[in-house]
Amino acid sequence: MTPHARQEVILRHLRRAGSATLQEIALSTGASRRTTLRDIGSLREQGFLIHGDSGRGGGLRLDPTSMTLTARLSVTEVFALLIAVASLRAAGTLPFGSLADTGLSKIERALAPEQVRDFRSLLDCLHVGQLSPLQDLKSVGQIDPDLLASFERAFLSRCRMRFCYTDRRGETSAREVEPQALLVLPPLWYLVAWDPSRDGFRHFRTDRIAAPVAVNDLPFRRRRVPFEKDICPYAELERRARPA
Amino acid sequence: MTPHARQEVILRHLRRAGSATLQEIALSTGASRRTTLRDIGSLREQGFLIHGDSGRGGGLRLDPTSMTLTARLSVTEVFALLIAVASLRAAGTLPFGSLADTGLSKIERALAPEQVRDFRSLLDCLHVGQLSPLQDLKSVGQIDPDLLASFERAFLSRCRMRFCYTDRRGETSAREVEPQALLVLPPLWYLVAWDPSRDGFRHFRTDRIAAPVAVNDLPFRRRRVPFEKDICPYAELERRARPA
DNA sequence: AAAAAGGTGCCACAGTTTGGCACTATTCAT
DNA sequence: ATGAATAGTGCCAAACTGTGGCACCTTTTT
Structure with missing residues (x-):
């Protein structure tokens, strides 16, 4: 098992169990205690907040704010999501306010520096208006999927x-x-x-x-x-x- | 440079340039021709469609459908995006049809098997109705961010x-x-x-x-x-x- | 036929990861 | 107090993996 895969297992285990001892985690990955500890260190370096409690009844806990999913999305899908969020925000029909913003900024933070420029320019070229459903527009066709x-x-x-x-x-x-x-x-x-x-x-x-x-x-x-x-x-x- | 980082560079390079020869790519990563070829192989194993053209004027091309961004989103953010997409689909105000569906299924495909269950149950517990903007509901407050x-x-x-x-x-x-x-x-x-x-x-x-x-x-x-x-x-x- | 491009197999070297061990610090139960 | 259970660190040799070079093959264009 590659280190990366092992670390994913550890994250899942911690997320699921809430708290786990080093032994339990090592068992779930099949690696040794020492290696598991190194993996934990690596995860911490990557920004995951993992709290350790010494002593009997102790264990490791993953901070709830660090529970993440890794999604590999095509640029077009990110773009589509962007439009979705922007539309909702513009429409103001959902009390999305801060939520939508954190969503966008998080996506941005997750991108590589070079990708951020593309993301920004896509965001800039997108203009969302507030046209409510119109009765006189019956003949709206399907948009070409491409x-x-x-x-x-x-x-x-x-x-x-x-x-x-x-x-x-x-x-x-x-x-x-x-x-x-x-x-x-x-x-x-x-x-x-x-x-x-x-x-x-x-x-x-x-x-x-x-x-x-x-x-x-x-x-x-x-x-x-x-x-x-x-x-x-x-x-x-x-x-x-x-x-x- | 770690293999993973190198592969990201290769993807960016191909995405930007459209087509590139092995030599050019090797130059951009600083690795040898052989290693670059191995990286390409690894990317292909990961599901990226990279087409190679032999002969003079040839090169490597990344299939447009394989152009992806990797985003690490917290579960809550995925959930928020999910609500956004589901709302749009329910409202039917955007011709989102197939787009929204591909978005969701792609997210699902990007998740680890264990996470899919959580994703599904979140999707199932979400009920979106079609209430249009009401004039008599003035006092809609902010939702607690937590x-x-x-x-x-x-x-x-x-x-x-x-x-x-x-x-x-x-x-x-x-x-x-x-x-x-x-x-x-x-x-x-x-x-x-x-x-x-x-x-x-x-x-x-x-x-x-x-x-x-x-x-x-x-x-x-x-x-x-x-x-x-x-x-x-x-x-x-x-x-x-x-x-x- | 030659040149330019992708693609494969092999091998030795370099670098990294791994597991074991000894050790420290902390907490809890007895 | 003592012992057991737990997290965490430093070190080292062995095992593993990644790397670059080389020879060679195939395809395409000139």
Whole structure:
């Protein structure tokens, strides 16, 4: 058994049992007393608060705040969770306040330094509005399952995104744009992108996007996205829905 | 540099560059060609899809679906994220469908077998309703930041929970109950618990709970929580708010 | 055919982990 | 007081593992 696996076993054992003696733990990992003690030391160095009680009836206890799970999530999944939390916070329907914040900052703390930059820029490109459920929007389609992943890849590596778009009038065209932001106005999501062929910003309703792919060729620069009402064609909708 | 750290560097490098030759990667980690190749092998064993192209102009590519971040989250944070995702799914305001599902199953896949049981039972005890924002509920307070952690500890280790509760009439009393479920009716959360001193189920509005702690002494058995309207005093509210 | 790339097997050396031992400090029961 | 049970430390030799170099194979492009 590798040291890392052994340490996971120790954490699980401590979490489950609440308190355990060194002997018990050593038995559960199959390692010697000495090695177990070294493992405990290593875990403490990693920031786990493990309290030791000497003497008869003593043992080791894992501080409740140190009980963690290690999750390996794809970037897209973290992104999706991020949107979930941000939406809830924006909607204000759940008393999430501090919870959501600790969640985000903890995720950030768990990432490698290089990943934090990506995380931040994804967070920055995400705009969540407060559109309540609208009665006059019956025809909300399914979002292409590849959309988030494509957007995130294109956005992070600053390469163009290509897809088929069906506009309001039902006309379909092939687009190749520079993705700049994601606008969430529940229940609709919009991709905000610079369209080079039209030399201007465009909003694309994500449920009208088909077959999105990130194109690796052409790197582009980020632009300041104007979120003024005259740029966002749906700001009016949002204003209408918001309780004055 | 430890093997694990080196492998992280390799993943970052591949994720960033899209494609890289063995030489480039070896240079970035400082290890030899042979060791790098061994690291790649190890990553593949861990489930990362790394594609290799022989020949001139070839190189190694990390499959986009394998781009992961490792996050170490406390159980409570995973629980909070879980509630966030479940709420969104229940509300149906976001076209989250498949996304939310993959998110949950991926979290589950990332957990150790023993942890999956806890994850499942937390998922099972979570009931999310569809209460829309109510105009007549102005006085929603803040939820005690320790509440989720205390509930989760008490629920998982089947021990009682103690707190101060201020009821509808403003009267405060000390309670000691067996937590059975968490009922989320946005924007309100309710703790559903068996109250031994009253020999029945009680619903506690979480924003009226103060100083929650898990009491380690008395283990109890889980009960089937009746979610019929005559048990839940707020079902009426929910019915009223739901669009008929 | 040659060059450039990934991939495998082998081996000796270097470095790390491991278990045992002796030891100290603390706590509790008798 | 004494002894037993517990956490914790220092040290060392043996066992194990990771590492880098080498020769060699396969595939692809020029």
